[in-house]
Amino acid sequence: MQTASSILVIDDEPVLQDVLSTLLGNEGFEVYSAMTAAQGLTVLAEEDIDVVLLDLMLPDRNGLDLLPEITNLAPDLPVIVITAHSSVESAIQAMREGAYHYVPKPFKNEVVLHLVRRAAERRQLERENRLLRSRLDGVGEIVGTSRRIEEVFxxxxxxxxxxxxxxxxxxxxxxxxxxxxxxxxxxxxxxxxxxxxxxxxxxxxxxxxxxxxxxxxxxxxxxxxxxxxxxxxxxxxxxxxxxxxxxxxxxxxxxxxxxxxxxxxxxxxxxxxxxxxxxxxxxxxxxxxxxxxxxxxxxxxxxxxxxxxxxPLRERPEDIPTLATHFLHIYAEENQRQVSEFTPEVMDLLTDYAWPGNVRELENAVERAVVLSQGNQIGPETLPRAVRSDPDRPRISDSLPPGGLDFRKAVADFQAHLIRRALERSDGVQRKAARLLKLSPTTFNEMVHRLGLSDRRRS
Ligand SMILES: Nc1ncnc2c1ncn2[C@@H]1O[C@H](COP(=O)(O)OP(=O)(O)OP(=O)(O)O)[C@@H](O)[C@H]1O
Ligand SMILES: [Mg+2]
CATH class of the missing domain: 3.40.50.300 (P-loop containing nucleotide triphosphate hydrolases)
Known part of the structure; x- marks a missing residue:
């Protein structure tokens, strides 16, 4: 069922409120007015709003401060910012904070109408997509195939x-x-x-x-x-x-x-x-x-x-490639990038990192990588430094560092790394982990003890 989209206008100028109400009302939109930031937030909490028109100069608050609060209350809600012609700076700032678009004052009616229509259409589409997805699969957008996440499902x-x-x-x-x-x-x-x-x-x-x-x-x-x-x-x-x-x-x-x-x-x-x-x-x-x-x-x-x-993500690293690929598709489409895969090295780095910020951190890292990438592969240079230099990750290189290295320690580090990874992939079950490394359970167990890895969780 298609219902009229509802537009919230947050602006303290009565004249402007009037103009916009008439303009948008005539187009069949349902229009809500708020004269202050506080009123705007109340309407947002109570009504199902599809698009917000936000003036940056409000009596009680700066619209720029309000923006993150709106996104917090209603993620994905398109916010069109109205700014005085002179303040391009704040318009740019607003776009950075996640505004959908901005219109400088004085504006042409057609411009506002066009933007609102487009934002409302996008909102409607998102809604339909979401409904469709939820019908297809009960647990919706939760991505993952690990045993831990399956238990959650x-x-x-x-x-x-x-x-x-x-x-x-x-x-x-x-x-x-x-x-x-x-x-x-x-x-x-x-x-x-x-x-x-x-x-x-x-x-x-x-x-x-x-x-x-x-x-x-x-x-x-x-x-x-x-x-x-x-x-x-x-x-x-x-x-x-x-x-x-x-x-x-x-x-x-x-x-x-x-x-x-x-x-x-x-x-x-x-x-x-x-x-x-x-x-x-x-x-x-x-x-x-x-x-x-x-x-x-x-x-x-x-x-x-x-x-x-x-x-936490570090306890189900098997989900990392699936999630990373999921986000890659989403952000490639959103940014209209051709990029379609990670290099194997990047996939290893992603899987090895401990992700203290969990899926959100991974999502941000992938979004960033997509935006920074050139060509159709995501290379390691696009990853945040922390992911590239995980202290847990042994440096494996076929060149010998100029100062030489401690052979026994390098080999032991590498062994410990492989064993930890195998244990994580097998949910701590040693027999399974041993099989992954084609070692006998006895040898595997002996190595776990020798390398001091009997606690299966790393870090
Ligand atoms: N299993 C998953 N599949 C797909 N996306 C996920 C998954 N888990 C989390 N996300 C995404 O990661 C981000 C963070 O998720 P969400 O907001 O649900 O986390 P949270 O536990 O509520 O975080 P916080 O404690 O910080 O509020 C969202 O963008 C969400 O879509
Ligand atoms: Mg939360």
Missing amino acids: ELIRRAAPARSNILVTGESGTGKELAARAIHRLSPRREGPFVPVHTSAIPTDLLESTLFGHVKGAFTGAVASRKGLFEAASEGTLFLDEVGTITPETQTKLLRVIQEREIRRVGGVESFPVDVRIVTATNIDLLEAVHQGRFREDLYYRLNVISIEMP
């Missing part, structure tokens, strides 16, 4: 259909949000909304009204009553990201909502029922926070009915 498939709350844990960049989206798509709530809340990005004093809404006059500035994200997620899934950062007071209110399945808007007296499934994510050890008295134990158990742990 299996858990998601089994847990998704229930209403039970789910806690997703894992280091930064391991795909927690991706998992939360997959849970939603595989649940009976898939036609309902998926509402992500990046709790740490919302000022503490606004979090409660953002979550639960507020009534008119609840606090200074509450000029009208507003619904909160719980209501917005009704019959869908609410994704509470970085749940470990919320204050004790808000924890208490959250617990009440979960227990009673009812919410009360800030400043309100009546409660009404909400039907929301909650998926939370954290990259801190929440149980540790419970032990330190920073997180309510009863809330912890309510949120953690089922827990899903996203494994």
